[in-house]
Structures are given as structure tokens and as C-alpha cells.
Amino acid sequence: MTFSLRRMLYEDRYKLILAACQDIRRHREEVAKTVIASQLLDALDVDVPSDALLSHIVAESLLRRIDRNLLSGRNLYLQVEKRPQIDLFTLLQRAIPAVPQGYALANQYLVHAMRQSSTPTLLEIGIGKGLQVVALLRALARDPGKIERIRVIALDPNRTALTEGVAAIDEVRAELPFDIEIYPLVKLIEVCEDADYAHFEALAEGSLSINAAYTLHHTTGPDSDARTRLLRRLRALKPRVFTLVEPSSDHDTEHLTRRMHHCWQHFATVFDLVDRSDASPDEKFAIKEGFFGREVRDILGTSDAFRCERHETLESWLLRLKKSGFVPYPEIELDVDLPEYCRSSVSSGLVRLSYRSVPIIAVFAFAGEAG
Structure with a gap:
């Protein structure tokens, strides 16, 4: 080769x-x-x-x-000295500008979509310590648009992380000019069942946004189409915007x-x-x-059967999004804040964040149906 x-x-x-x-x-x-x-x-x-x-x-x-x-x-x-992975992830955000910028760009799309509804719902896939959601809520508090109440469906397979994420949201309640309801769920998104999706749909009341930042590359399934089927299920919820933030590299191949x-x-x-x-x-x-x-x-x-770090290239994610029925979110004005030695490229539904001409992080913004 x-x-x-x-x-x-x-x-x-x-x-x-x-x-x-x-x-x-x-x-x-x-x-x-x-x-x-x-x-x-x-x-x-x-x-x-x-x-x-x-x-x-x-x-x-x-x-x-x-x-x-x-x-x-x-x-x-x-x-x-070994430290918890989630603590190291918080630390590395200072060293790799594209990582926090991925969160920030996804939040700009989420703000644009959510402030158009009086009662938006956010499905947060992998809330972790809740830092991105808290930043999103503060951004919406500065410019709430029509918002009167927000529902946050907080998913995370780690109960401790989920508890921390919910607590972080609770701490900013007093700062918010709108009501907030939190619905925590200790679960992997890929094992959610029909009843879970029905619950998401009921809570959304027709105004759903979905965010998955640095989480979907961990999802597994019986075959290579499992992620496309997962995206198809999320698309069926007809989100106003689905933001996906992922590293861009091909670590899912068995070659x-x-x-x-x-x-x-x-x-x-x-x-x-x-x-x-x-x-x-x-x-x-x-x-x-x-x-x-x-x-x-x-x-x-690690044996291929047990690996969990299965990154894909941005081109692979684009193909999956297209196959699942998502359409690019309408173009909005974005504020990209990177040091001079990093680069960004904005196109329809996608922002590439690169270093040395290598895409490091990809930020996707798609919708469940044409708006």
C-alpha cells in the first residue's frame, strides 16, 4: 500500500x-x-x-x-501519573484550540435554531461535565429570542459524569431569563429503544435540537452501517439542527x-x-x-471486537449524514476564533478546523428536513 x-x-x-x-x-x-x-x-x-x-x-x-x-x-x-480521561480532556482543550472551537461553533448553530422557538428542547448526547451545555445556555441568555422554557434531555452512560453535568446546569439557573427542565438518562445512544425515542419526541413538542460532540465515534454496532442507522433514527426525530463534532481520521478501518x-x-x-x-x-x-x-x-x-476509539474521516461522516436523510443547515454568520497557525474552512453544513493542512476537527450542522 x-x-x-x-x-x-x-x-x-x-x-x-x-x-x-x-x-x-x-x-x-x-x-x-x-x-x-x-x-x-x-x-x-x-x-x-x-x-x-x-x-x-x-x-x-x-x-x-x-x-x-x-x-x-x-x-x-x-x-x-494516570489521571481520569475526562479530566485530561478538559486539560487538553487549552492546548488544542480546535477542540473548544468545535464546541463554540456547534453552539452558534444551536443558538440560531433554538432561539426561534418559545419552548425548544435539546437532546445532548454525551453531556460529560456539562461545559458545552452551560456555555450554550449562557449564550442563549444573552440573546434568548422567543425562548420562554428550555428542556434538556441529558444522555451519558457514565452516571457520575451525568450527575456532574446536571449539577453544572443547576448552578446557572439563576442567570437564565427562561425556565429550564432537565431530563437525565444514563444510557448509550446506540442502545436507546423505541420507547426512548418516543419519549424524546414527546418532550420535544416539535422543536428539537440535537448535539453530539466528540461522542459518536465511540458508538458500536454489528456492522459498518450501524452508525448510519443511528443517524437515520435521529433524523426521524426531525431536529431543527443536528450538530456533530468529531475528530477527522480513519481509525475505524480493520486494515x-x-x-x-x-x-x-x-x-x-x-x-x-x-x-x-x-x-x-x-x-x-x-x-x-x-x-x-x-x-x-x-x-x-486492542482487538477489533473491543476497540472504542473508532474515528472516521469528515468525508465518511458527510456520506453517512447524506445517506440518513439529513440536509445541510442553512448558512449562518459564524465567529471562528483560532490562533494564526491554525486554519478553518466553512462550507455548507461543515466547518473544517485544520493544522499543517491536516483536518483535526470537523463541525457538522444538519437538519432533519429542509427548512
């Missing part, structure tokens, strides 16, 4: 590991193991440069697939070489972004090794 993309970051290490992946696909694991093992470090700390750190994480992940014995006895992670290529391109680019941020050395290391390291290990080191 050949890849006709731009020069890769950390290209020498990339070529070495890509060749090893090709050997694995040809069932030449013994050859691959020697090469991959040469990239392992004995210990990790804040002084490890990004190219060596990424190479180590990728090598360790691949060895978990082919020979765990090579990892045993190695004195790894002695200086690595190991292709997956490694896209994994390296995405995370090498992200590591470079983190390195030029004003985060402290400890924070940069925690973001790269802690948060993104876990993602790489899931993408490359």
Missing part, C-alpha cells in the same frame, strides 16, 4: 513502523517484532521528545497485538496498515500542536501520554 499524502511528521520513525505493519499483514511477525521492539523506551517522562514518545506508544500498542511477552519485565511508566498511517498522521499532528501551546511541560506530557496515549493504545493495541 502507498500513501500519496504530504511529508509526514517524524517521517523516519513513521516509515520504520509502517514497514513493520506491512510485515505483520504478511504474517512476518518475527521480522516485525524486532523492528517494533527497538522503538520501546525503558521509562517515560516529560523530557521524552514527541517523536520518540509517539513511536514508543505505537510500538507498545502493536506488540500487544503480536507478542505481549516482549513487554513483560520492562520498567515502563514509572514516572507516569492495520491504513489504520496505523492515519493514526500516525493524526496524533503526530496533534502532538506538534500540543508542543507549541503554552501548557506546562507536565501538562503537555499528561495530554500526550495520558489522554492521546490511551487512544492510540486502543486504536492499535
